[in-house]
Amino acid sequence: MTAYRARLTESDIRRLIKSDVEDDRAAAAHKLFRSIDRMVLDETERAAARKILNVLAADTAELVRRALAVTLKASDLVPREVARRLAADVDSVALPIINCSPAFSDDDLIEIVRAGSAVRQAAVASRSRVPRDVATVLAAEGRQEAVLALAANDNADLSEHALGLVVDRFGHASEVVSALAYRQVLPLSVTERLVVLASDAAREHLVTRHALAPETAIQFADFARERVTVDLIDQARVAVDLPEFVARLYGRKALTPSLLLRALARGQMALFEHALAELAGTPHHRAWLMVHDAGPLGLKALYDRAGMPPRLFQAFRSGVDTWRMLQAEGGDTSGEAFRQRMLERFLSQRPDAAREDLAYLMERLDRPAPEALAAIGAA
Structure with a gap:
């Protein structure tokens, strides 16, 4: 504490108070603010420091006010009234404070957004934490530049409603769609809308990382002409409710022997078990016992009851073993x-399997794992 105070000399104070040269006053102000920010202050000292900040926030020199805004942009020492005053200043002063200061309430941030400046909205949207109410107003009223920053900010608390508003307003803007697609968490309803709008790379990311409804997954998987298709086995792996996913696939007649063999060969035992249970009309716990029965009869009985083709049984037996x-x-x-x-x-x-199934499995063997692709994309 003493060391920091020692760096602020009487000459600095004199320059700050009396100098007519803006550069001199700004340099002295910068030194003062750095010293204040680094010192451990008691309540009396904090109160005195805040009085100084209140005075300097009204300084006629933009450089002095900017020195305050930049040096103390993330400090909890800046009072709310000072932060609000600086946020109403010119952009060079306002933007650092708007982007970082913890002094603002949600209502303050919403007021800044509704004032309509795109760069100030973007500063709010890029904050280290954007509360839900603020994010919703940005989604509904923000300029495209600000909404792009919001969509790219995983620390923005965007509700499903707010995400839908972004898609409604800027679904035509590829940059916004891509930023949404690469968010860490997306509701199913938003994922399905983005799959239709996204670029090939963003769509590949969506269908690899986020689960789709079975109807949407089947629709894309069936479109062979699509440059990017949905792999139903990958979708099953990320499905929140696997039994429901399988039941809906069954309703769409998508539980084919080919799908089940591919799933089993890729280690998706849970999908295989639930699919056989659905096809055989038996509870999953009973199907599990029959699949994992060490004897020769359990799997065969369940397989036959499910109506699976006899010629493929040995391939499935091999997969389970x-x-x-x-x-x-x-x-x-x-x-x-x-x-x-x-x-x-x-x-x-x-295994004695169809040529197209073997081709699929060999292609999957050569393809990098989704986790590896994600790591490459994050690098």
């Missing part, structure tokens, strides 16, 4: 490394 052996070797059966080992081991046994 491979999964069981790998599980016995230890490791996380839900991880990507396990799925890759499962796929490699399954293909090494030359």
